[in-house]
Amino acid sequence: MSTNLDAALVRIPRPRAEAAREAGRLLDAKTKPKGSLGRLEELACRLAAIRGEVPDGPLPPAIVVAAADHGVAGEGVSPYAQAVTGQMLANFASGGAAVSVLTREAGARLVVIDAGVVDPPRVEGVRAAIRNGIRGSGNITHGAAMPHSITVALIEGGIALAEELAADGIAIVGVGDMGIANTTAASAVCAALLPADPSDVCGPGTGLDASGVSRKVEVVRAALRVNGLDGDRGASSDPVDVLAAVGGLEIAFLTGVMLGAASRRVPVLLDGFVTGASALVAAGLAPDVTGSMIAATRSPEPGHRFVLERLGLVPLLDLGLRLGEGSGAALALPWVRAAVAILTDMATFEAAGVSRA
Amino acid sequence: MSTNLDAALVRIPRPRAEAAREAGRLLDAKTKPKGSLGRLEELACRLAAIRGEVPDGPLPPAIVVAAADHGVAGEGVSPYAQAVTGQMLANFASGGAAVSVLTREAGARLVVIDAGVVDPPRVEGVRAAIRNGIRGSGNITHGAAMPHSITVALIEGGIALAEELAADGIAIVGVGDMGIANTTAASAVCAALLPADPSDVCGPGTGLDASGVSRKVEVVRAALRVNGLDGDRGASSDPVDVLAAVGGLEIAFLTGVMLGAASRRVPVLLDGFVTGASALVAAGLAPDVTGSMIAATRSPEPGHRFVLERLGLVPLLDLGLRLGEGSGAALALPWVRAAVAILTDMATFEAAGVSRA
Numbered sequence: 279m280s281t282n283l284d285a286a287l288v289r290i291p292r293p294r295a296e297a298a299r300e301a302g303r304l305l306d307a308k309t310k311p312k313g314s315l316g317r318l319e320e321l322a323c324r325l326a327a328i329r330g331e332v333p334d335g336p337l338p339p340a341i342v343v344a345a346a347d348h349g350v351a352g353e354g355v356s357p358y359a360q361a362v363t364g365q366m367l368a369n370f371a372s373g374g375a376a377v378s379v380l381t382r383e384a385g386a387r388l389v390v391i392d393a394g395v396v397d398p399p400r401v402e403g404v405r406a407a408i409r410n411g412i413r414g415s416g417n418i419t420h421g422a423a424m425p426h427s428i429t430v431a432l433i434e435g436g437i438a439l440a441e442e443l444a445a446d447g448i449a450i451v452g453v454g455d456m457g458i459a460n461t462t463a464a465s466a467v468c469a470a471l472l473p474a475d476p477s478d479v480c481g482p483g484t485g486l487d488a489s490g491v492s493r494k495v496e497v498v499r500a501a502l503r504v505n506g507l508d509g510d511r512g513a514s515s516d517p518v519d520v521l522a523a524v525g526g527l528e529i530a531f532l533t534g535v536m537l538g539a540a541s542r543r544v545p546v547l548l549d550g551f552v553t554g555a556s557a558l559v560a561a562g563l564a565p566d567v568t569g570s571m572i573a574a575t576r577s578p579e580p581g582h583r584f585v586l587e588r589l590g591l592v593p594l595l596d597l598g599l600r601l602g603e604g605s606g607a608a609l610a611l612p613w614v615r616a617a618v619a620i621l622t623d624m625a626t627f628e629a630a631g632v633s634r635a
Numbered sequence: 636m637s638t639n640l641d642a643a644l645v646r647i648p649r650p651r652a653e654a655a656r657e658a659g660r661l662l663d664a665k666t667k668p669k670g671s672l673g674r675l676e677e678l679a680c681r682l683a684a685i686r687g688e689v690p691d692g693p694l695p696p697a698i699v700v701a702a703a704d705h706g707v708a709g710e711g712v713s714p715y716a717q718a719v720t721g722q723m724l725a726n727f728a729s730g731g732a733a734v735s736v737l738t739r740e741a742g743a744r745l746v747v748i749d750a751g752v753v754d755p756p757r758v759e760g761v762r763a764a765i766r767n768g769i770r771g772s773g774n775i776t777h778g779a780a781m782p783h784s785i786t787v788a789l790i791e792g793g794i795a796l797a798e799e800l801a802a803d804g805i806a807i808v809g810v811g812d813m814g815i816a817n818t819t820a821a822s823a824v825c826a827a828l829l830p831a832d833p834s835d836v837c838g839p840g841t842g843l844d845a846s847g848v849s850r851k852v853e854v855v856r857a858a859l860r861v862n863g864l865d866g867d868r869g870a871s872s873d874p875v876d877v878l879a880a881v882g883g884l885e886i887a888f889l890t891g892v893m894l895g896a897a898s899r900r901v902p903v904l905l906d907g908f909v910t911g912a913s914a915l916v917a918a919g920l921a922p923d924v925t926g927s928m929i930a931a932t933r934s935p936e937p938g939h940r941f942v943l944e945r946l947g948l949v950p951l952l953d954l955g956l957r958l959g960e961g962s963g964a965a966l967a968l969p970w971v972r973a974a975v976a977i978l979t980d981m982a983t984f985e986a987a988g989v990s991r992a
Contacts, residue, residue, distance in 0.1 A: 368988070601668065
């Protein structure tokens with residue numbers, strides 16, 4: 279591991295319980311029965327704990343969507359052609375994708391990252407994750423996804439981006455992924471780290487039928503075996519090694535975004551299954567990072583349940599979203615805004631002249 | 636029943652399935668795997684069906700919150716004093732209540748209705764539901780909540796308000812309630828109309844303990860018996876008679892808002908348990924009205940589950956909200972906006988140059 283990454287891991291703070299209690303006291307003074315706004319109140323308290331203080335105004339939001347290609351796409355684990363990753367990267371930047379629309383609706387900044395697509399689009403508004411990256415990961419059924427050095431560089435690139443956003447005033451970051459075949463890589467990472475049998479974590483992704491899912495299970499099984507991560511061997515490995523072996527470029531980058539945001543007390547809104555895999559890696563590197571995470575959505579991918587359990591998170595939404603891109607994180611942003619607004623804008627019983635129970 | 640109410644019932648249109656199919660075709664051409672935005676896509680199709688055409692831009696939203704007092708508050712079924720209803724009405728109008736804050740965040744218009752509070756506040760921005768209304772309903776354990784004529788006038792007042800909002804360009808209406816002891820009246824209405832035993836529908840409301848809930852069950856049981864609605868007698872009664880016997884002034888008014896909105900093809904976002912009771916009455920009068928309803932939230936009140944099943948609705952949110960006021964409806968508005976935005980603003984595969992599966 280590198281010095282920069284080590285330094286970031288040391289900086290991950292724990293949530294401040296006292297700030298959550300202060301938020302709870304403020305909420306209990308507002309004109310409503312105690313706790314009657316349910317999970318919105320929990321969210322307000324969690325935001326306070328992560329930030330270390332009660333928010334006194336809206337938290338400027340950003341969504342970071344990172345895209346990369348995956349050599350394992352060659353194993354027929356997605357109904358889409360690999361070229362779609364680069365095409366969608368262009369679509370993110372030009373504003374036509376779901377995450378573009380939903381981020382705009384939420385009044386958030388969209389940061390579009392090329393973490394390593396094979397055929398990068400020539401459009402404005404796409405940032406490279408790192409200098410001298412690679413164009414697509416290797417086929418994980420034949421060997422490692424990427425060199426260890428690239429994996430570390432991508433994590434550090436994500437950390438640097440999160441620190442840059444925090445310095446620029448961004449106070450909540452949603453994360454999203456794009457990459458044809460990336461639920462296969464994410465399944466392999468989760469199967470290794472949990473550990474779990476591939477048949478318990480693999481699902482239809484963007485649209486496999488039952489036989490496609492069976493094939494995906496065998497692909498993940500092969501990837502774990504070839505990379506020496508089958509059985510319990512993944513769970514006792516260094517998470518960066520697992521990421522380098524069976525992960526993906528965007529999964530590595532987003533792991534870094536999570537670590538960097540947590541180090542600056544910026545809450546991280548997880549999206550679906552693929553960002554869940556990044557979160558597992560981050561939690562393996564720095565267990566306290568989960569304290570900065572908020573799960574936006576529950577994915578229909580079967581592995582997501584185990585990931586959320588391991589992270590100790592209960593999602594805000596359960597709407598059957600299975601798009602990724604950060605679309606679920608963007609859809610949860612209005613609630614983050616609402617949770618802060620009830621803290622900052624609601625009247626107290628005293629101010630409004632309303633009698634308490 | 637009156638001629639105006641009869642006329643409104645005749646005008647309730649059914650959802651247009653062809654508009655939902657057209658919305659589905661549009662969504663399938665957008666740059667995302669089919670159906671991958673889950674319930675957001677269902678919501679987009681349902682909005683199209685209710686309106687009778689695919690929305691071509693944001694639907695201007697309003698939240699109607701109606702407040703009234705309940706004579707049954709004298710039975711000790713709420714930890715709050717009756718005076719709180721009028722105090723909260725003032726708080727709604729002056730912008731400090733949860734629904735005020737959440738409606739503002741959602742960019743919606745808030746319409747604050749005095750459907751009959753005992754001590755009306757002297758503030759700007761509160762509208763009377765009807766002329767010559769009554770100040771609070773009667774104690775339903777002693778007799779009827781309100782005269783039949785007042786009940787019909789309130790429903791008609793709600794219809795008139797919804798028609799006025801529709802004429803003014805409002806294209807989606809969320810409904811909310813306020814009234815100390817009104818979950819007791821709502822429980823009585825639901826127990827009568829479903830029918831169900833009071834012990835199956837009564838819950839803690841804004842904060843009763845177990846012995847308080849037991850007391851509430853006995854109060855509802857007494858109310859049904861005194862008004863001749865116990866056993867199966869409520870289910871075979873005219874819904875307006877049930878409303879007049881054991882309902883409440885705001886429950887009647889909101890029933891009218893639902894009927895009026897449906898008659899103008901304006902989708903209605905239900906809030907929690909009390910607006911669910913209004914919806915049951917509306918559905919009893921005009922079964923097709925449920926086609927215009929969208930359930931925003933699942934209430935922890937035990938009766939809400941049965942109400943939603945009867946209405947055939949699955950809520951968008953499950954956040955443990957138990958405030959009422961329309962707070963849940965306001966929290967669902969960003970998703971309505973998002974559902975329309977994916978229809979109107981996302982790029983198609985063709986336009987974005989993205990290859991299909």
